[in-house]
Amino acid sequence: MFVDTHTHLTYPTLRDQLPDVIDRAKAAGVTRIINVATDLASSEIVIESVAKYDCVYAAVGIHPQDSANLPSDWPERLRELLSQPKVVAVGEIGLDYYRDFSPKETQIKIFREQIIIAKELGLPMILHDRQAHDDIKQILAEIGYYRGVLHCFSGNAAFAQEMTDLGFYISFTGNTTYGNKKTDLAVQAVSLDKLMLETDAPFLAPEGKRNETTEPANIPLIATKIAELKSLPFETVEAATTQNALTFFHLQ
Numbered sequence: 001m002f003v004d005t006h007t008h009l010t011y012p013t014l015r016d017q018l019p020d021v022i023d024r025a026k027a028a029g030v031t032r033i034i035n036v037a038t039d040l041a042s043s044e045i046v047i048e049s050v051a052k053y054d055c056v057y058a059a060v061g062i063h064p065q066d067s068a069n070l071p072s073d074w075p076e077r078l079r080e081l082l083s084q085p086k087v088v089a090v091g092e093i094g095l096d097y098y099r100d101f102s103p104k105e106t107q108i109k110i111f112r113e114q115i116i117i118a119k120e121l122g123l124p125m126i127l128h129d130r131q132a133h134d135d136i137k138q139i140l141a142e143i144g145y146y147r148g149v150l151h152c153f154s155g156n157a158a159f160a161q162e163m164t165d166l167g168f169y170i171s172f173t174g175n176t177t178y179g180n181k182k183t184d185l186a187v188q189a190v191s192l193d194k195l196m197l198e199t200d201a202p203f204l205a206p207e208g209k210r211n212e213t214t215e216p217a218n219i220p221l222i223a224t225k226i227a228e229l230k231s232l233p234f235e236t237v238e239a240a241t242t243q244n245a246l247t248f249f250h251l252q
């Protein structure tokens with residue numbers, strides 16, 4: 001039994017065949033899926049999806065690259081979305097200095113406000129960090145809220161260690177199968193009680209399927225790779241990552 005802790009089932013490639021995607025996930029043992037929004041419009045869509053599918057849960061929030069040109073009442077609208085059934089996290093939120101669709105100052109302002117909302121509501125955060133490690137760490141420390149998962153982890157082993165010591169969780173995607181030494185060492189540095197699995201579907205298909213759209217059914221391939229990198233039995237990785245996800249997101 002697995003949890004795919006980060007997917008974007010709102011993308012047309014997945015959304016147009018969602019019943020099949022869910023069936024294939026279940027057949028692969030992936031019994032719970034978190035559908036993650038990136039703005040107010042996709043937040044509405046993920047909330048619709050959780051009503052239709054028992055196994056789907058929602059995270060709602062504003063992605064750093066969607067932080068520009070928000071309506072002035074976005075915080076109230078976000079709070080309303082967060083109060084809906086099966087909404088289990090604020091996400092995905094964070095900073096992305098790799099691309100510049102939204103100015104850095106805007107990203108920081110919107111990220112900060114969403115951490116404060118998550119803290120106030122006691123909700124976990126799904127964090128997006130692209131080339132922004134220092135600012136992410138500093139802003140979270142200023143607000144003093146550490147209930148988050150660094151999704152699609154892209155830092156090195158030392159940063160992984162530093163963040164898990166603070167209490168953060170780390171999740172890995174199909175990028176663990178690409179043979180990148182830095183990622184391999186980061187996987188090895190994260191203790192099993194802080195590790196979660198995600199496909200980030202439709203992105204980052206595992207090796208061997210890179211010309212396909214990835215989907216939750218591929219989670220066991222990521223678990224296999226992590227078990228190999230950590231020299232652990234597959235079942236140990238399966239049990240620990242599933243338990244971490246159930247606890248962290250308070251899933252039923």
Ligand SMILES: [Zn+2]
Nearest residue numbers: 006036092200
């Ligand atoms: Zn994502």
